[in-house]
Amino acid sequence: MTDTQxxxxxxxxxxxQPQIVAESSDELKIKLGAFAGxxxxxxxxxxxxxxxxxxxxxxxxxxxxxxxxxxxxxxDIAVAADFLVMAATLIEIKSKMxxxxxxxxxxxxxxxxxxQELVDRLLEYEKYKSAAQMLYERTTIEQAVFxxxxxxxxENNAEVDASVFDILTVFQKILARHRDEVQMEIQxxxxxxxxxxxxxxxxxxxxxxxxxxxFFEEMHSKRELVTAFIAVLExxxxxxxxxxxxxxxxxxxxxxx
Amino acid sequence: xxxxxxxxxxxxxELMAIVEALIFVSEEPITVKTLxxxxxxxxxxxxxxxxxxxxxxxxxxxxxxxREIAGGWQISTRTEYHEExxxxxxxxxxxxxxxxxxxxxxxxxxxxxxxxxxxxEIRGVQSASAIKTLLDKRLIVAKGRKETVGRPMMYGTSKDxxxxxxxxxxxxxxxxxxxxxxxxSLQ
Numbered sequence: 001m002t003d004t005q006x007x008x009x010x011x012x013x014x015x016x017q018p019q020i021v022a023e024s025s026d027e028l029k030i031k032l033g034a035f036a037g038x039x040x041x042x043x044x045x046x047x048x049x050x051x052x053x054x055x056x057x058x059x060x061x062x063x064x065x066x067x068x069x070x071x072x073x074x075x076d077i078a079v080a081a082d083f084l085v086m087a088a089t090l091i092e093i094k095s096k097m098x099x100x101x102x103x104x105x106x107x108x109x110x111x112x113x114x115x116q117e118l119v120d121r122l123l124e125y126e127k128y129k130s131a132a133q134m135l136y137e138r139t140t141i142e143q144a145v146f147x148x149x150x151x152x153x154x155e156n157n158a159e160v161d162a163s164v165f166d167i168l169t170v171f172q173k174i175l176a177r178h179r180d181e182v183q184m185e186i187q188x189x190x191x192x193x194x195x196x197x198x199x200x201x202x203x204x205x206x207x208x209x210x211x212x213x214x215f216f217e218e219m220h221s222k223r224e225l226v227t228a229f230i231a232v233l234e235x236x237x238x239x240x241x242x243x244x245x246x247x248x249x250x251x252x253x254x255x256x257x
Numbered sequence: 258x259x260x261x262x263x264x265x266x267x268x269x270x271e272l273m274a275i276v277e278a279l280i281f282v283s284e285e286p287i288t289v290k291t292l293x294x295x296x297x298x299x300x301x302x303x304x305x306x307x308x309x310x311x312x313x314x315x316x317x318x319x320x321x322x323x324r325e326i327a328g329g330w331q332i333s334t335r336t337e338y339h340e341e342x343x344x345x346x347x348x349x350x351x352x353x354x355x356x357x358x359x360x361x362x363x364x365x366x367x368x369x370x371x372x373x374x375x376x377x378e379i380r381g382v383q384s385a386s387a388i389k390t391l392l393d394k395r396l397i398v399a400k401g402r403k404e405t406v407g408r409p410m411m412y413g414t415s416k417d418x419x420x421x422x423x424x425x426x427x428x429x430x431x432x433x434x435x436x437x438x439x440x441x442s443l444q
Contacts, residue, residue: 138424
């Protein structure tokens with residue numbers, strides 16, 4: 001299907017490049033914000049200056065770069081620290097370029113271009129920028145393909161993925177219930193997170209499906225509950241275990257994928 | 258056993274028909290292995306039936322296509338008719354990923370499993386919000402931790418990624434080195 005790609009899906013990423021010619025400052029703000037990062041801005045400037053990437057006129061590009069960073073600042077665009085790091089890198093390269101070569105350096109010793117590292121990074125980055133363009137095209141084509149109609153209702157789609165917020169709601173409910181109970185904590189039981197994760201993992205593997213509510217209910221103290229909650233979050237994040245809710249507002253179960 | 262008897266009596270045409278029926282009802286792309294297990298046939302005959310079926314769909318030149326996606330097979334509409342289908346379904350193309358998210362996704366797709374600092378190294382910019390978006394959209398998943406200083410989380414692409422980008426598997430992505438030429442040609 002990709003090779004019979006209809007024309008309306010071709011997309012010229014480079015035409016969509018942010019242009020820094022804008023009527024109003026608001027427009028300018030949006031366009032400046034559209035750079036994906038300092039390397040993106042740098043590539044744009046190099047192209048704008050029609051410079052060769054293997055022979056970057058560092059002084060000129062640095063000036064241009066700093067101009068944009070200042071512009072971003074004056075327009076109140078939060079200039080990410082990464083843009084400033086790049087500015088510092090450019091200035092460093094620029095100053096290195098100004099220094100004369102060490103006259104005492106052995107002539108056979110290869111002169112290392114201070115720009116080399118930056119060029120390598122730019123080339124590497126540009127590959128991924130092109131890959132991102134390819135992904136963009138693919139997803140655009142893919143959005144024109146429809147599989148057999150999926151019926152998104154609780155009855156037909158038994159397993160709705162639960163989010164962290166769903167589980168947080170369950171947790172709060174149980175916590176509230178615990179608060180109501182008059183309880184005296186006499187012994188202080190310390191359960192470490194590692195132990196809790198281990199116990200939880202074992203339960204899921206043994207029972208295949210474990211209700212989050214039931215698991216939280218087993219906890220005796222608020223401290224244990226909090227540990228249990230963190231254990232659930234941790235296990236979902238690291239162990240390939242999913243939170244599944246059979247229906248909206250229903251019970252959330254932990255299940256191994 | 259019944260199933261064994263049945264297996265012996267299935268003609269290639271019958272098998273094709275049954276395979277088509279199963280692909281049709283499956284919610285997710287169905288794998289050759291699943292088909293083979295359910296039908297108690299060997300994978301080769303399932304594969305042959307699918308190939309034949311695919312050819313049939315192509316020859317017919319109709320509104321549907323049979324295609325391999327995310328390691329399985331799926332029946333879907335053809336791209337040509339997206340406007341009409343969309344009009345009927347009253348859907349719009351879903352929100353596009355931002356440039357930053359697409360770039361981050363590209364790095365993860367090609368470098369997986371990859372950590373946040375490694376992504377920063379290539380993109381030259383923090384990717385935290387892009388990673389959050391990609392996780393929310395289930396395009397990427399955590400793939401454990403890297404045994405290095407700070408034990409950073411590693412990320413990789415998900416099955417949803419393959420589905421949403423119409424890929425059979427990760428090997429279908431063009432090699433990252435191919436982009437070198439594209440990038441170079443822009444100079």
